[in-house]
Amino acid sequence: KRLLLVNGPNLNLLGTREPGVYGQKTLADIEHEVETTLKENGWEFDAFQSNHEGDLIDAIHESRHESTGIIFNPGAYTHTSIALRDAIASIDVPVIEVHISNVHKRESFRHTSLISPVTWGQIVGMGTIGYTLAAQAFIDHFREENE
Numbered sequence: 001k002r003l004l005l006v007n008g009p010n011l012n013l014l015g016t017r018e019p020g021v022y023g024q025k026t027l028a029d030i031e032h033e034v035e036t037t038l039k040e041n042g043w044e045f046d047a048f049q050s051n052h053e054g055d056l057i058d059a060i061h062e063s064r065h066e067s068t069g070i071i072f073n074p075g076a077y078t079h080t081s082i083a084l085r086d087a088i089a090s091i092d093v094p095v096i097e098v099h100i101s102n103v104h105k106r107e108s109f110r111h112t113s114l115i116s117p118v119t120w121g122q123i124v125g126m127g128t129i130g131y132t133l134a135a136q137a138f139i140d141h142f143r144e145e146n147e
C-alpha cells in the first residue's frame with residue numbers, strides 16, 4: 001500500500017507562515033511524522049508540494065495507478081479550484097482533505113470547499129496532527145478491508 005501526501009500553495013512555508021494559525025512545525029516535520037506512522041504499518045510514502053494548480057493536478061493524475069490513498073491539503077485552492085475537484089473526481093483513489101486550521105471559524109470565503117464533495121472525508125481544525133490522523137484513518141480502513 002502506498003500513500004501520497006499532497007500540499008498546495010503556501011504550505012511550503014509552514015513553521016514560519018502565520019504560526020498562530022498553522023503552528024510551529026515545518027512541512028518537512030509533518031512529512032516525517034506521516035512517513036513514520038505509515039512505515040510502522042508497512043505502507044510506502046510519497047510527498048509532494050506545489051504552489052501551482054496545474055502541478056497539483058498532474059501529481060493527482062500520476063498517482064492514480066500507484067497510490068492507495070491521498071492526503072490532500074489544497075490550501076486556498078480548496079475554495080476556488082473546480083479543476084482540482086475534477087482531478088479528484090477523475091481518479092478512483094480515495095482522498096482525505098486536511099485543513100490545519102478550523103476554516104469554519106475563519107473568514108466566510110474559507111467556509112466553502114469545492115473539494116469536499118469528491119473526498120472520502122475531511123479532518124479540519126486539529127492542527128498539524130490532522131495529517132497523521134488522516135494517515136491512521138487510511139491504515140485502519142485498508143487493514144479492515146483485508147481481514
Ligand code: DQA
Binds near residue numbers: 101
Ligand atoms: C488551509 C486553510 C485555507 O483556507 C488556507 O488558504 C490555507 C491553509 C489550512 O490548512 O488550514 O492555505 O488549507
